[in-house]
Amino acid sequence: MTEQEIIKLTNQVFEESFEIEKEKLKPEMNIFQDLGLDSLDIVDLVVALQNKFGVKIRNDDRIKNIRTLGDIYKFVLSLKAEGASPSL
Amino acid sequence: MPEPCSSIFGSVLVQGSINESVQKNVLLALEINFDYSSDFGFSTIFMDEVSCSDTRLTKEELRDVIVQSKSLGVKKIIFSGKEVAFYAWIKDLILFARDLEIETAVTKNDYLCVATSGKNDPPFCSRHRFSCVVTSYGYVLPCPGLEIPLGNVRGQKLSDIIKDSEVLCDLKDYANKIKGPCRYCENIEICCGCRGRAYLATGDYLASDLMCIKNTTGEHETVSLPLPVDGIIPQKRPMRIIDTLDKLAERSASCSALINNDMPFIEEDGSVDNVAYLEMIAQSIAALNGFRNMNESGSSPEGYLLGAKNLAILGKATAGDRLTIMVFKYARYGGFGIVKGIVSKNTEVLARGEIKVWHKTDESD
Numbered sequence A: 001m002t003e004q005e006i007i008k009l010t011n012q013v014f015e016e017s018f019e020i021e022k023e024k025l026k027p028e029m030n031i032f033q034d035l036g037l038d039s040l041d042i043v044d045l046v047v048a049l050q051n052k053f054g055v056k057i058r059n060d061d062r063i064k065n066i067r068t069l070g071d072i073y074k075f076v077l078s079l080k081a082e083g084a085s086p087s088l
Numbered sequence B: 001m002p003e004p005c006s007s008i009f010g011s012v013l014v015q016g017s018i019n020e021s022v023q024k025n026v027l028l029a030l031e032i033n034f035d036y037s038s039d040f041g042f043s044t045i046f047m048d049e050v051s052c053s054d055t056r057l058t059k060e061e062l063r064d065v066i067v068q069s070k071s072l073g074v075k076k077i078i079f080s081g082k083e084v085a086f087y088a089w090i091k092d093l094i095l096f097a098r099d100l101e102i103e104t105a106v107t108k109n110d111y112l113c114v115a116t117s118g119k120n121d122p123p124f125c126s127r128h129r130f131s132c133v134v135t136s137y138g139y140v141l142p143c144p145g146l147e148i149p150l151g152n153v154r155g156q157k158l159s160d161i162i163k164d165s166e167v168l169c170d171l172k173d174y175a176n177k178i179k180g181p182c183r184y185c186e187n188i189e190i191c192c193g194c195r196g197r198a199y200l201a202t203g204d205y206l207a208s209d210l211m212c213i214k215n216t217t218g219e220h221e222t223v224s225l226p227l228p229v230d231g232i233i234p235q236k237r238p239m240r241i242i243d244t245l246d247k248l249a250e251r252s253a254s255c256s257a258l259i260n261n262d263m264p265f266i267e268e269d270g271s272v273d274n275v276a277y278l279e280m281i282a283q284s285i286a287a288l289n290g291f292r293n294m295n296e297s298g299s300s301p302e303g304y305l306l307g308a309k310n311l312a313i314l315g316k317a318t319a320g321d322r323l324t325i326m327v328f329k330y331a332r333y334g335g336f337g338i339v340k341g342i343v344s345k346n347t348e349v350l351a352r353g354e355i356k357v358w359h360k361t362d363e364s365d
């Protein structure tokens, strides 16, 4: 999966699950301040990303550090890279 | 003379490696069984939404299960069932496993499942600590006698099923989780009772094994399902709507409620207000958590209902109706969880939806 595909599918998650307009979906956008998510939305975000990318997301310190949409692109990219060489 | 189910893996296991497999949450051995049907009733209602489990696994899917089990540490696979020896494609699978340096064995029906044997010897079994069963329909069971599907390999990776399973987590922590006399038995380190027999007799996979000859005081100390929820959920009448916890399965439970006229959620025309369905789902998941924690502190961890979504109202309940509420812990992240629920009257689904809950956990502190 290319970086562009990951960006496209992640943006779809924000459009479909959180009803955020396409125009706002830029990598520098802060998901809390600019896109309006709150801490209660994180479990929905995790579920939506799991379903969209077919990956399993467990409690992961990297999620705590996510602030921007760009951080999510990077996080999914790293998950996909790990999935290519599965570890326990 | 049939062998009891615990001896099937033979010399491949030594106590040290079992403890290691428990600590690392991996597997030492696997049984692939071709005899189970695809019908596990309520236990698979939520699983089947993703797993299409009414057809048998293909040879390719079973090869994938073998590859996954190898990466989980499996050293021996038993292929079991009446017909395993007849099919060439199953022989191919056995050779495939051997090529991966996994020891294999084939058994038709010459080992006796302790859970249904009718004998009352101590089982001295801990199979669910280091192995599991994959059925030909893809369901993963903790052991042959404990027919609680943990997941289905069609929709999930075997490693995710093992890691996410609350049933397995409880079984591996048996010394702290088993209830009643088995817990205090001198044999607990090597036995812990047949979990299949306990589940069949009480509906609780953590109950004491009442069939064991050593267990003479068990019956009056054992709690069986269906169980009134009064002591396991915080709500009291009139806010308590559900009456009993009826069945347990993997991260799921089934409860019952008899709708009364004097409940606060009854409309003027005698029908149940839609919001009551969400409350029933919330109370049912509280009952599941409360029951799992009965042994520990006697109460559920602190929790809150945060919201609901995807609620679909498909029918109406009125006073006098007996309802079934089935709930499933669909997802969890930190202290937050999403629970799916279905409320039905006989076979008619009245409502389905999801609630978001928060529970106090170490991570959420």
Ligand code: SF4
Residues within 6 Å of the ligand: B005, B006, B113, B114, B115, B123, B125, B126, B127, B128, B143, B144, B145, B146, B193, B194, B195, B196, B197
């Ligand atoms: S717990 Fe009972 S049914 Fe399960 S493997 Fe052990 S003896 Fe057999």
Ligand code: SF4
Residues within 6 Å of the ligand: B122, B123, B124, B181, B182, B183, B185, B186, B187, B188, B191, B192, B193, B194, B209, B212, B213, B214, B215
């Ligand atoms: S009482 Fe329970 S733990 Fe003790 S030997 Fe019997 S089944 Fe095993």
